[in-house]
Amino acid sequence: MGFVSLYRKYRPVKFSDLVGQTGVVKTLKNSIRYDRIAHAYLFAGPRGTGKTSMAKVYARALNCRDDEEVEPCGVCDNCRRIESGQSMDVIEIDAASNRGIDEIRELREQVKYQPGEGGYRVYIIDEVHMLTDQAFNALLKTLEEPPDNIVFILATTEPHKVISTVLSRCQRFDFSLLTEPEIAKRLKYICSEENVEYETEALNMIAYSSNGGMRDAISILDQAISFSVGALTPEKIEDLLGKINISVLSELAASISQGSSSDSLDIIKDLQQRGRSVDRIVSDLLDYMRKIVLVLNDGYEIATSGISEARKTRLKEDSQLFSRSEAGKIMQELIELDSRLRYADRPDILLESSLIRLCENSAGIQETSSAAGIEKLQRRVDNLEKSLEKLTAGEKGEDQKVQISSRKKVENKKSYPESSETSKKETAEKSIEREKTEKKEARESPDSSAKEKISEVEPEGVDLPWQKILHEIRSHDIKTHAKLKESLPPRLEDGRLILEFPEEKEFHCNQARKEKQFISRVVNKNFDKGVEVIIRLQGESEFDGEDLDSSSANQSQEAEDSNQEPNLLKELQQRLGGEIITVSSQAVKKCQGGNNHGYEEDDAKSSADAEEDAAEAGGA
Numbered sequence: 001m002g003f004v005s006l007y008r009k010y011r012p013v014k015f016s017d018l019v020g021q022t023g024v025v026k027t028l029k030n031s032i033r034y035d036r037i038a039h040a041y042l043f044a045g046p047r048g049t050g051k052t053s054m055a056k057v058y059a060r061a062l063n064c065r066d067d068e069e070v071e072p073c074g075v076c077d078n079c080r081r082i083e084s085g086q087s088m089d090v091i092e093i094d095a096a097s098n099r100g101i102d103e104i105r106e107l108r109e110q111v112k113y114q115p116g117e118g119g120y121r122v123y124i125i126d127e128v129h130m131l132t133d134q135a136f137n138a139l140l141k142t143l144e145e146p147p148d149n150i151v152f153i154l155a156t157t158e159p160h161k162v163i164s165t166v167l168s169r170c171q172r173f174d175f176s177l178l179t180e181p182e183i184a185k186r187l188k189y190i191c192s193e194e195n196v197e198y199e200t201e202a203l204n205m206i207a208y209s210s211n212g213g214m215r216d217a218i219s220i221l222d223q224a225i226s227f228s229v230g231a232l233t234p235e236k237i238e239d240l241l242g243k244i245n246i247s248v249l250s251e252l253a254a255s256i257s258q259g260s261s262s263d264s265l266d267i268i269k270d271l272q273q274r275g276r277s278v279d280r281i282v283s284d285l286l287d288y289m290r291k292i293v294l295v296l297n298d299g300y301e302i303a304t305s306g307i308s309e310a311r312k313t314r315l316k317e318d319s320q321l322f323s324r325s326e327a328g329k330i331m332q333e334l335i336e337l338d339s340r341l342r343y344a345d346r347p348d349i350l351l352e353s354s355l356i357r358l359c360e361n362s363a364g365i366q367e368t369s370s371a372a373g374i375e376k377l378q379r380r381v382d383n384l385e386k387s388l389e390k391l392t393a394g395e396k397g398e399d400q401k402v403q404i405s406s407r408k409k410v411e412n413k414k415s416y417p418e419s420s421e422t423s424k425k426e427t428a429e430k431s432i433e434r435e436k437t438e439k440k441e442a443r444e445s446p447d448s449s450a451k452e453k454i455s456e457v458e459p460e461g462v463d464l465p466w467q468k469i470l471h472e473i474r475s476h477d478i479k480t481h482a483k484l485k486e487s488l489p490p491r492l493e494d495g496r497l498i499l500e501f502p503e504e505k506e507f508h509c510n511q512a513r514k515e516k517q518f519i520s521r522v523v524n525k526n527f528d529k530g531v532e533v534i535i536r537l538q539g540e541s542e543f544d545g546e547d548l549d550s551s552s553a554n555q556s557q558e559a560e561d562s563n564q565e566p567n568l569l570k571e572l573q574q575r576l577g578g579e580i581i582t583v584s585s586q587a588v589k590k591c592q593g594g595n596n597h598g599y600e601e602d603d604a605k606s607s608a609d610a611e612e613d614a615a616e617a618g619g620a
């Protein structure tokens with residue numbers, strides 16, 4: 001005996017071999033038990049869901065001479081003849097390979113004769129929707145006057161293409177896609193019969209990627225067994241399928257949600273080095289994000305139907321990394337990316353730029369995600385609008401030379417920069433000087449400046465909403481949250497939040513320090529007045545290990561204000577839809593003072609615009 005594929009070797013011969021479709025099995029068994037055999041059945045459903053297998057088992061059961069059991073016995077003459085393909089009473093017609101007109105004509109001749117060997121003659125017509133109209137009509141005539149003991153089983157993946165007069169004469173069964181556990185169970189059975197060692201996750205992966213079809217699942221298993229040495233592992237299956245493991249996908253998604261473009265770029269680089277195509281990365285990530293979005297939108301049942309318990313748990317956990325809108329945006333971007341990839345010469349570049357954009361968005365979302373944050377933003381914009389009104393009315397302050405030409409509000413009028421380049425520079429230099437002095441002071445006498453601040457800041461009788469803060473941190477950045485959980489219970493002391501780590505948790509402490517700005521931002525959302533965050537090892541003195549520059553910047557209200565200025569301007573610009581023509585001296589100061597936070601682009605743009613406008617003004 002030569003090589004027999006696993007699919008053929010493990011074709012079901014009994015009802016109990018069939019996977020899933022329990023409703024169909026029950027009804028068919030009852031039809032035999034109570035002798036209510038229909039003349040024609042329609043088995044409709046996706047490929048690989050067991051339609052022809054079911055038809056063959058039914059044909060056997062109808063012809064088996066063992067009357068005790070509904071299941072075919074496998075030992076009587078009829079069973080053996082059918083099994084060896086010698087029976088004249090089970091006839092398979094593949095409508096897909098020949099459009100069927102001759103076969104159906106022949107069939108009409110044959111049906112006049114009674115089946116031999118007792119029992120039923122069963123015609124199994126696979127892909128029946130492929131028959132030509134003539135063949136359909138010939139078939140219909142037979143169905144209209146069905147001879148006794150003749151059974152038709154019509155199988156199709158596209159029941160809507162079967163003419164209604166045929167449909168109406170059939171008892172219809174709809175076959176559903178098999179679930180992941182159903183397929184995995186069958187694969188396990190085959191592996192144990194074949195003495196193949198396996199890890200359960202490997203079989204789950206095959207089941208998952210076969211999209212509910214048993215035939216595909218078994219042929220993947222067949223390949224996996226013949227190509228690999230030793231036990232089947234998830235890694236081997238991944239390589240065979242070119243698939244990406246769900247844990248890698250969730251890492252990638254987490255890095256996007258945390259706005260870490262470097263992490264996400266590393267992950268895709270690594271995947272590409274392991275031979276995963278951009279198409280594959282995008283489609284697997286899209287598939288994963290779709291499930292996350294479903295889970296977040298009360299679609300848990302849909303997202304997890306038919307998948308293994310391990311995957312369910314994973315999805316549930318991962319979905320907590322995202323807000324609804326965030327996940328939706330990521331999915332939207334991936335859908336667009338997916339459609340653009342088809343026409344791209346360099347899909348890798350498209351993927352990279354999409355990831356970077358997504359990361360930038362998430363970083364933005366992190367800053368303004370909470371309702372409180374949006375409210376705050378709204379207030380700031382309102383305030384800005386007020387000061388803008390004042391400005392246009394002519395009350396211009398030295399530090400607020402903000403001019404905006406708004407397309408909405410100022411239709412045809414254009415305003416031009418009034419402050420000269422030199423005066424801007426002068427102010428800028430002055431304020432750099434001022435900031436330097438302040439930093440120096442802060443460094444020299446941290447105690448005094450801290451105390452000074454405390455007296456203003458001390459929130460009287462305020463409890464520390466630490467759990468709330470932790471929760472919020474977790475929703476933005478699960479890694480930082482994990483670090484913070486290692487700290488000792490924090491305490492609020494003189495307007496400072498002291499976060500101490502046990503000595504053996506130095507690593508966590510250092511990692512938390514790196515995220516100090518972020519932590520501080522979340523902490524401060526919970527207080528009306530500024531709270532300084534101190535992160536240190538237990539027993540460390542006041543400022544050991546603190547980044548002096550950043551702590552002094554935190555202490556300097558002035559510096560904080562100036563940090564916000566370009567952001568406010570941006571917000572205002574977005575809200576009014578205008579262009580920034582001149583940016584205040586403070587932004588210029590930062591541009592020259594090396595204390596940049598990524599606003600160079602705006603500054604450059606604004607001065608370019610200013611020049612352009614000036615040129616136009618000269619021309620007019």
Ligand SMILES: [Zn+2]
Binds near residue numbers: 072076080
């Ligand atoms: Zn039998």
